[in-house]
Amino acid sequence: MNSFSSLPAENVTIAVNMTNSLPTTVTHGFNSTNDPPSMSITRLFPALLECFGIVLCGYIAGRANVITSTQAKGLGNFVSRFALPALLFKNMVILNFSNVNWSFLYSILIAKASVFFIVCVSTLLVASPNSRFSKAGLFPIFATQSNDFALGYPIVEALYQTTYPEYLQYIYLVAPISLMMLNPIGFIFCEIQKWKDTQNASQNKAKIVGLGFLRVLQNPIVFMVFIGIAFNFILDRTVPVYIENFLDGLGNSFSGSALFYLGLTMVGKIRRLKKSAFVVLILLITAKLLVLPLLCREMVELLDKGDSVVNHTSLSNYAFLYGVFPVAPGVAIFATQFNMEVEIVTSGMVISTFVSAPIMYVSAWLLTFPTMDPKPLAYAIQNVSFDISIISLVSLSIVCAGMMIWNFVKEKNFVGQILVFVLLYSSLYSTYLWTGLLAISLFLLKKRERVQIPVGIIIISGWGIPALLVGVLLITGKHNGDSVDSAFFYGKEQMITTAVTLFCSLLIAGVSLMCMNHTTHAGSYEGFDQSQSHKAVEPGNTAFEESPTPVNEPELFISSIPETNDRCVSPCNSQSCILAQAEQQYLQSGDQQLTRHVLLCLLLIIGLFANLSSCLWWLFNREPGRLYVELQFFCAVFNFGQGFISFGIFGLDKHLIILPFKRRLEFLWNNKETAEKRDSPVSEEIKMTCQQFVHYHRDLCIQNIVKERRCGAKTSAGTFCGCDLVSWLIEVGLASDRGEAVIYGDRLVQGGVIQHITNEYDFRDEYLFYRFLQRSPEQSPTASNTTTPQQERYKEIEHSSLSSLSPKT
Numbered sequence: 001m002n003s004f005s006s007l008p009a010e011n012v013t014i015a016v017n018m019t020n021s022l023p024t025t026v027t028h029g030f031n032s033t034n035d036p037p038s039m040s041i042t043r044l045f046p047a048l049l050e051c052f053g054i055v056l057c058g059y060i061a062g063r064a065n066v067i068t069s070t071q072a073k074g075l076g077n078f079v080s081r082f083a084l085p086a087l088l089f090k091n092m093v094i095l096n097f098s099n100v101n102w103s104f105l106y107s108i109l110i111a112k113a114s115v116f117f118i119v120c121v122s123t124l125l126v127a128s129p130n131s132r133f134s135k136a137g138l139f140p141i142f143a144t145q146s147n148d149f150a151l152g153y154p155i156v157e158a159l160y161q162t163t164y165p166e167y168l169q170y171i172y173l174v175a176p177i178s179l180m181m182l183n184p185i186g187f188i189f190c191e192i193q194k195w196k197d198t199q200n201a202s203q204n205k206a207k208i209v210g211l212g213f214l215r216v217l218q219n220p221i222v223f224m225v226f227i228g229i230a231f232n233f234i235l236d237r238t239v240p241v242y243i244e245n246f247l248d249g250l251g252n253s254f255s256g257s258a259l260f261y262l263g264l265t266m267v268g269k270i271r272r273l274k275k276s277a278f279v280v281l282i283l284l285i286t287a288k289l290l291v292l293p294l295l296c297r298e299m300v301e302l303l304d305k306g307d308s309v310v311n312h313t314s315l316s317n318y319a320f321l322y323g324v325f326p327v328a329p330g331v332a333i334f335a336t337q338f339n340m341e342v343e344i345v346t347s348g349m350v351i352s353t354f355v356s357a358p359i360m361y362v363s364a365w366l367l368t369f370p371t372m373d374p375k376p377l378a379y380a381i382q383n384v385s386f387d388i389s390i391i392s393l394v395s396l397s398i399v400c401a402g403m404m405i406w407n408f409v410k411e412k413n414f415v416g417q418i419l420v421f422v423l424l425y426s427s428l429y430s431t432y433l434w435t436g437l438l439a440i441s442l443f444l445l446k447k448r449e450r451v452q453i454p455v456g457i458i459i460i461s462g463w464g465i466p467a468l469l470v471g472v473l474l475i476t477g478k479h480n481g482d483s484v485d486s487a488f489f490y491g492k493e494q495m496i497t498t499a500v501t502l503f504c505s506l507l508i509a510g511v512s513l514m515c516m517n518h519t520t521h522a523g524s525y526e527g528f529d530q531s532q533s534h535k536a537v538e539p540g541n542t543a544f545e546e547s548p549t550p551v552n553e554p555e556l557f558i559s560s561i562p563e564t565n566d567r568c569v570s571p572c573n574s575q576s577c578i579l580a581q582a583e584q585q586y587l588q589s590g591d592q593q594l595t596r597h598v599l600l601c602l603l604l605i606i607g608l609f610a611n612l613s614s615c616l617w618w619l620f621n622r623e624p625g626r627l628y629v630e631l632q633f634f635c636a637v638f639n640f641g642q643g644f645i646s647f648g649i650f651g652l653d654k655h656l657i658i659l660p661f662k663r664r665l666e667f668l669w670n671n672k673e674t675a676e677k678r679d680s681p682v683s684e685e686i687k688m689t690c691q692q693f694v695h696y697h698r699d700l701c702i703q704n705i706v707k708e709r710r711c712g713a714k715t716s717a718g719t720f721c722g723c724d725l726v727s728w729l730i731e732v733g734l735a736s737d738r739g740e741a742v743i744y745g746d747r748l749v750q751g752g753v754i755q756h757i758t759n760e761y762d763f764r765d766e767y768l769f770y771r772f773l774q775r776s777p778e779q780s781p782t783a784s785n786t787t788t789p790q791q792e793r794y795k796e797i798e799h800s801s802l803s804s805l806s807p808k809t
Contacts, residue, residue, distance in 0.1 A: 047155050047158030048361060055260075055353070058259065058263020059264070060658065061263070072264040076261050076265070079258045083251065084149060084220065085220045086251045090244065091169065091228070092231075101304070104170065104300060105173055105177070107302075107319065108322070112144045112178060112296075115292050116140040117140070123140075133193035137192075140185075141182070141186040142288065144292065145178045147327065153168070156321075156322075184212045184213050184215075184216050187212035190340060191208040192208060277343060285348060292323040294323070296319040321364060327348060332345050362637060366630060366633060384636045388640040389640045425466070426470045428639060429469055433505050442513075443512040445594075472497075473490050473494055477490030495615055506612065509605055577758065578710055578711050579711045579719060580758050580769075611639070614628075693748060700732075701728060706719065717771055718771060719770065720771075725754075725770070738765055741765070742763060745765075753772065755771055
C-alpha cells in the first residue's frame, strides 16, 4: 500500500497539496530539490514501453507463425553480422578515450568476475558429475552477460542523453568484458564436457583452450571492437562522410530489428521447462538481476575516486542499472551450439527479460531519491502508480481506471474524491479477495466429484464483500481531507481494513493450495507431470524447436478396427464420429490449464504478502526506511500492474487468443467469410505446391503416416494426425522447421489434398485427425453423390498436373 502521505516528519503530517508546494525538480522526480538531475526519469517509462512493446510484437509474430524459425534466423544473421558490427565500428572510431572513467570499467570487471567465479565454483561443488562442466561453463555466462545493445542502450540513452551523454559510450566498452575475458573460461568448461562425453583422445588440453578462445575471436562484436579501436587512431576519431552515411544506414536499423528478433527467439522456450529446473532458474536469475547490480554499485562506490560527489553518485547508480539489464540472447545461442543445458538457459533468458522491466523501472525511481524526504517519495509513488495503470488498463480495467482518475481528482472537490475512492478501492479490495477465491475454486474443482462448486456465492463474495467494506469505511471512517494518497484517505481505519482483507485472502489461498497439493498425487500439477508423454510436449507450441522430442500417440486415439467394416470417405459428424469425439476429449483434457491458474495464485500471493507487510510496517513502525520505500514501490507496481501477470500467463495462449485473433484479422483484412475464401479459386502458389506433393510425395506419405482407425460402429477411415504430417514433412525435407511445415500443410488443405475429418479446423500441428481426399470419389460405395469444394479442387489439381506430365504431340 502507498502510505507515505501520513508518515510523520518530526510528528508533523506531511499530507499536503504537493504539486503546489514542491519545486519543479522534485515534481519531475530528480535527486533532490536543489541538486541538478542525474537522469531524465520522465523518459524512462516511454523507453521501456517502446522496447518491450517491440519485443512483444516479435513474440506474437512468432507465436502466430507469421514468421517461422528459418525466417527468424535470417533476421538474426542480419542483426548480428551487419547492423550491430556497423554500429560498434562507428562508435568505437569516434570514441574519445580521454573522457573515459577507467575506474568504472574495472569496477564492472571485478563485479562480473566475482559473480562469474562464485557461480562457477558453486556449480562445480553442487552439480552432478555427469553434467558438472557444462553447467559450470554456461551458468556463469548466464549470470554475467547482459543484453547491452538491444535493450540496454535505448534505456541508457533515455535516462542519460541530456544529463551524462558520455555514459552511452561505456556500453561499447563494458560489453567486451564478458565476451573477451569471462566467456572463454565458460567455453573451455563446455569443451571439457564435450570431451568427456565423446572420450575423444585426440583433443588435448591445448586444443580445448584454443577452441575456447577461437569462439571468442569469431564473435562479430569482439572483432569489430578491435577494428574500431585501431581505426580510432588511424582516422583520428573522424569517420569519412561517405562511410558514415553507410554505417548510419545499417546502425540505425539495429535497435528495432534486434528487439523484434529478441521477441521471436522467445517463442516456445518456456515449453521446454521442467520441474527440476525451477530452483536453478531462481538462483541464476537472482544472481543476474540482484547480486550483480549490487556488486557493480558497491565496486564503483569503493574504487571510483572522482573529485565530484555528484558524478560519483551518478556513476554508481548507473552501475546498478547496468547490472539489472537482462540476459543476452547470445547465451541461448551458446547453449544451443554446445547442445547443453538448453532448456534452463533459454527459459531463463525469457523470464529474466520480462522480470528486469519492473526492476529497472522501480530502481531508477529509487535512485533519484538519495534522501528519505517523504514528500517527493509520495509524489513519485503516485506517478509510478499512474504510469503502470496506463499500460495495464486493458488487462485490469476497473482498478487502473480508478487510479488514473484519482491522479486528477486527488486535489479537487470532495465529492469527486469520494466517488473515485469508492471505484478504486472496491475494485482493489476485489483483486485482493479474488486471489483467495481463485485458490479455493481450484481446490473445489479438484473435489467436484464430491463437492458442488457454489459459483454464485463465490461471485457475490468477490464483488459484494469489497463494496461492503468500502461502504463501512465511508460511514465510520474519518476522512483525511489533506491526503493526496488514496491509501490513507480514511486514515488508520482504512489501513486496518486493508490489512484484515489481505490476511483473510492470504489465509484462504494458502490453506486451499496446501489442501490441493495434498490431494494431488506426488505433489505434481497437471502440465508439470513429465510422465504423461503426450502432455510433456504440445506439438502446436514448439514453433522454434528444431527437433522436438517425439511423443507417442495418446491411448484414447488408438481404437480397434471391426472385422467387417466399410471405409468412410465423407466428412464425419462430430456428434457420432468416434474419432471426432476422441479428438475433442483430448483437446479438453489438455486445456484445463490448472497449472497456469496455480502459478497465477502463487504470484498473486507474493504481492498480497508484500502489501500486508507494508500495512503492518506502517501500523507498528511509522518511521520510513530504505527497505520500506522499496516495498512501497513494489506494492504500487503490483497493485496496478497485476493485469500484466494475468496477461503474461493467459493473454498469449495460442489456441484461445493468438489463432482466433489471427483468423478474425484475416477475415477483416480480406472482408469476406472463411467459407467464401475456401470456395474461391486457389492461388497458383498453392496449386504448384499441391501438384508437387500429389505426384512425388503423396503415396509415400500415405504409406508412412496414415493408419486405419475406427470412426463408427462398422466403419473405419484412413487418417493421420496433424503433428505426424508436420514431422514427416521435416523428415523428407519439404519443410525446414515446424512453422514452415504448418504453412505447407495449410496449403494442402486449401488445395483440397487433405481435409480435417469433420472439416472444422484448419491445419494444425496437433493431435487433430486429417484424411487424404480420394482420387476418385465416385468409386467408393459409401461416397455421396455430391463432392465437397476440397474434392473439386483436388480433381482440378490432379487433372492439371497430369496434363503437365503427359507428352506433347
